[in-house]
Amino acid sequence: MQKGSLYAHIAGKQELLYETMLVGARAFHAALDELPERAPATERIRLALRAHLRLVADQLDVATVFVREWRSLDAERRDEILAERRRYEERIRALFREGREGSELRTDLDENAAALLFLSAANWAYTWLHPGEDTDAVADAFFGLLVDGMRGYDTPV
Amino acid sequence: MQKGSLYAHIAGKQELLYETMLVGARAFHAALDELPERAPATERIRLALRAHLRLVADQLDVATVFVREWRSLDAERRDEILAERRRYEERIRALFREGREGSELRTDLDENAAALLFLSAANWAYTWLHPGEDTDAVADAFFGLLVDGMRGYDTPV
DNA sequence: CCTCCTACCGAACGATCGTTAGGCTGTTCA
DNA sequence: TGAACAGCCTAACGATCGTTCGGTAGGAGG
Numbered sequence: 001m002q003k004g005s006l007y008a009h010i011a012g013k014q015e016l017l018y019e020t021m022l023v024g025a026r027a028f029h030a031a032l033d034e035l036p037e038r039a040p041a042t043e044r045i046r047l048a049l050r051a052h053l054r055l056v057a058d059q060l061d062v063a064t065v066f067v068r069e070w071r072s073l074d075a076e077r078r079d080e081i082l083a084e085r086r087r088y089e090e091r092i093r094a095l096f097r098e099g100r101e102g103s104e105l106r107t108d109l110d111e112n113a114a115a116l117l118f119l120s121a122a123n124w125a126y127t128w129l130h131p132g133e134d135t136d137a138v139a140d141a142f143f144g145l146l147v148d149g150m151r152g153y154d155t156p157v
Numbered sequence: 158m159q160k161g162s163l164y165a166h167i168a169g170k171q172e173l174l175y176e177t178m179l180v181g182a183r184a185f186h187a188a189l190d191e192l193p194e195r196a197p198a199t200e201r202i203r204l205a206l207r208a209h210l211r212l213v214a215d216q217l218d219v220a221t222v223f224v225r226e227w228r229s230l231d232a233e234r235r236d237e238i239l240a241e242r243r244r245y246e247e248r249i250r251a252l253f254r255e256g257r258e259g260s261e262l263r264t265d266l267d268e269n270a271a272a273l274l275f276l277s278a279a280n281w282a283y284t285w286l287h288p289g290e291d292t293d294a295v296a297d298a299f300f301g302l303l304v305d306g307m308r309g310y311d312t313p314v
Numbered sequence: 315c316c317t318c319c320t321a322c323c324g325a326a327c328g329a330t331c332g333t334t335a336g337g338c339t340g341t342t343c344a
Numbered sequence: 345t346g347a348a349c350a351g352c353c354t355a356a357c358g359a360t361c362g363t364t365c366g367g368t369a370g371g372a373g374g
Contacts, residue, residue: 004333005352013332068225096307105307113298114307116285117278124277141270149306150253150262150271161363162322170362 017069018077024066025084027055032091041099045118046143048095052122053135060131067126092118105147117146174226175234181223182241184212189248198256202275203300205252209279210292217288224283249275262304274303 010016031051035044056063070081093115099105105114121142129135167173188208192201213220227238250272256262262271278299286292 001351002353003331004335004354007333008351099307106309109307110298110302113295113302117274117299117302120281121274121277123284124281127280128273138270141267142274145267145270145274145303145306147307149302149308150256150266150304151306152263158321159323160361161324161365164363164365165321 014074014077017065018073018081020062020065021070021073021081024059024062025081025088027059027062028052028088029084029091031055032088040104041095041102042104042147045095045099045147046140048092049118049122049143050136050139053125053129053139056122056125057129057131057133057135060126060129063126067123089115089119114146121146171231171234174222175230175238177219177222178227178230178238181216181219182238182245184216184219185209185245186241186248188212189245197261198252198259199261199304202252202256202304203297205249206275206279206300207293207296210282210286210296213279213282214286214288214290214292217283217286220283224280246272246276271303278303 006016010019031054032048034051035047039047070078070085073081093111096105096109096111096114096118100107100109100111125135163173167176188211189205191208192204196204227235227242230238250268253262253266253268253271253275257264257266257268282292
């Protein structure tokens with residue numbers, strides 16, 4: 001398809017970028033929606049990380065745009081997309097908060113730092129994941145490091 | 158300064174990008190060079206994370222270019238920059254390997270996953286750090302989460 | 315005072331980009 | 345059969361971008 005033919009389907013470049021990012025935002029939220037509500041918080045964290053990495057690997061191009069190009073949106077649309085992103089981050093933060101409040105995680109856990117570390121691993125993945133790669137094992141490895149750390153073998157309750 | 162005036166100092170846009178990235182690459186390697194050789198691996202990991210985040214906050218613009226724009230380099234220069242980046246990543250990986258081999262870290266530690274998690278936190282920082290922000294506390298918080306995990310209180314030896 | 319030299323200005327070039335509009339082809343349905 | 349329509353092509357537009365180049369203001373040194 002030639003570049004001019006695009007304009008039979010979209011209103012313009014901005015519109016195309018915005019639609020693409022909406023698809024991305026909705027996909028990430030949908031992944032969180034499908035977490036089992038009754039599972040322990042740590043298990044939901046593990047599954048959330050799996051879902052996030054799977055989404056990035058399955059739709060690497062959308063994920064890359066979603067992470068890198070939100071600056072190019074005009075002010076109004078950028079605010080909307082950023083709000084969706086902040087809402088996603090808050091949902092992740094809530095998982096860690098629940099884990100702490102339910103005593104699955106240490107009571108002095110800094111949920112902001114924890115969520116930021118989770119999101120760093122999740123969002124950086126677009127730079128090294130290959131399209132379509134199976135990511136569950138990687139997600140579980142990350143989860144293990146995050147939750148149990150790198151020292152010793154124990155998993156104290 | 159007008160855009161045309163730039164060309165009294167540089168050969169072209171590619172050259173400017175390349176020089177900027179060289180500055181960035183050298184700065185990151187220099188930070189690792191200054192780690193205390195005789196300190197325990199975990200301590201060097203902590204200091205490396207501190208140094209990385211400090212560099213990102215101090216030179217946020219260079220760090221952003223370094224992370225986001227290497228794709229725009231022509232093949233030859235991109236390869237050179239990517240080689241430097243891989244060398245940096247390998248130096249980080251070596252820290253975790255030393256930590257494991259010196260029994261500071263668990264003997265079944267996956268040094269690749271550990272380094273990737275470290276680098277995710279470090280490289281993603283350009284998206285949320287404010288220029289000039291003091292980052293030592295954040296780095297130590299990340300380090301604590303990475304090394305000791307999020308469960309329990311103990312730090313088994 | 316005159317002469318370099320440095321550093322920047324500002325107009326202009328070709329190339330590329332986003333966008334428009336008119337035309338062509340093949341399919342659908344009366 | 346033929347009209348309507350969907351989907352893509354192609355040429356062309358204005359705007360922007362990277363780059364060049366002649367000019368100029370101001371300071372340094374003789």
